Amino acid sequence: MEKILVLDFGGQYNQLIARRVRECSVYCEVKPYTTPISEIREFGPIGMIFTGGPNSVYDEDAPHADPELFRLGVPILGICYGCQLLAHHLGGSVVAAQSDAAREYGKTETFFDTSCRLFKGLPERGVTWMSHGDYMERVPEGFELKAHSAACPNVAICDETRGFYGVQFHPEVNHTEHGTDMIRNFLYEVCGAHGDWTMGDYKETAVRSIREKVGGGKVLLALSGGVDSSVAAALVAEAVGSQLTCVFVDHGLMRLNEGDEVEAAFRKWDINFVRANAEDVFLSKLAGVTEPERKRKIIGEEFIRVFEAEAKKIGAVDYLVQGTIYPDVIESGSGKAGAAVIKSHHNVGGLPDYVDFKEIIEPLRMLFKDEVRQLGRELGLPEYLVSRQPFPGPGLAIRIIGEITKEKADLLRLADFIFRDEVAKAGLERTMDQYFAVLTNMRSVGVMGDGRTYDYTLALRSVTTSDFMTADWTRIPYDVLDRVSVRIVNEVPHINRIVYDITSKPPATIEWE
């Protein structure tokens, strides 16, 4: 398989670069800039991309490229800091921009020389996304200038003979017009890629290697019903069938019909599917608990206990499957300080203490979320599972403000279903990244028929976001909101008022608890 190495110099868009490469059907991995040359040789990339980074190449402690990298005979695309590294190491010079004009941030009109392989077939002018305070004062020998902006004569440099390209802007971000096309040109025109990274092929390879690894062994997996654990389960099911036991812990705080849907999706495989219906246990542990973090902790712990109890019945296994995906691997591997912990996320996937297994397998470890979904489709999982919106591990528990009761969970389940149903009927699912109902613990006066009511207020929440770190509230058309509101107050008992949450994140979070 053809591989690209994304060499990480600390830029904030590194994952995005890797995703773009994979979107172009070429496999890539992100590795730290300190990766030894021997490991890079062994990896055998057909091309390398040097990422951006927060430093200046002339800083004392700036991360530098091993000069050997330039002698591997492998094409290089340097992005932003990566571009300045090329200039710095190959005989050019980089200085702090003297004028504000040469320091470029944001959308910048840029002019391209389309005779350069990087810009082949693209328009001669377009908007690029810049974010640099340094400037290439002198371009290294053998390099030519291939793009400019009003403020900067050397927006892109290239040495076509060696296949070295550098761009000051960020082709990986959406704000850069034709950015992905430039990356594709680098991959196909410069590195000679053939596009051999497809999920169909990956499925075959992964199934084969899981079979080889597991042999006749027993495998255990905790299924949450989320995309990652479902796809991991399907992949292992495809590979080793009846040697797999999936323990699906239904905590009773799922959405309407969710448990049955998950169970149905796995009928096609001959696996040992254990559904632990633990609603009563969870609800009794949660009785009287109002504090959100406490709810999370109880659910996280109880989940593990129920899983362990089921696992004990099965006895010793050889492998435990985890649904870790590539963004988690990149984040933990690059040693970056984690973002401040706003909420503890007790998810399925935490390691149980008393399960008897020898080794963990993580079959999705190298895949991005989009790829996981695509793999799920290849494996024949239904669309409602693979394209579902994120659903928090603690489920409806953190969408029922205050104390949780079965009655409240049932009301919320129904209201949430109606909201999702109307969104689907209006064809709006793709415009909303996460949307759900929240049962507030506020009650207010209403009238129904001739009578006065004193019932719950339900909140609708919908956000549009690419990373769930920041989010904007979705501008749902009024007529859709109206239909949702009318249906909920008519069809769900004890809800007499509907409000729509119009706060972005920050300052609000996506969930209410």
Ligand code: XMP
């Ligand atoms: P917030 O509310 O922090 O949510 O803006 C960001 C994303 O995280 C999800 N979320 C959770 N997921 N366990 C999870 O598995 C949790 O405890 C949890 N809390 C929030 C939330 O649904 C959104 O997608």
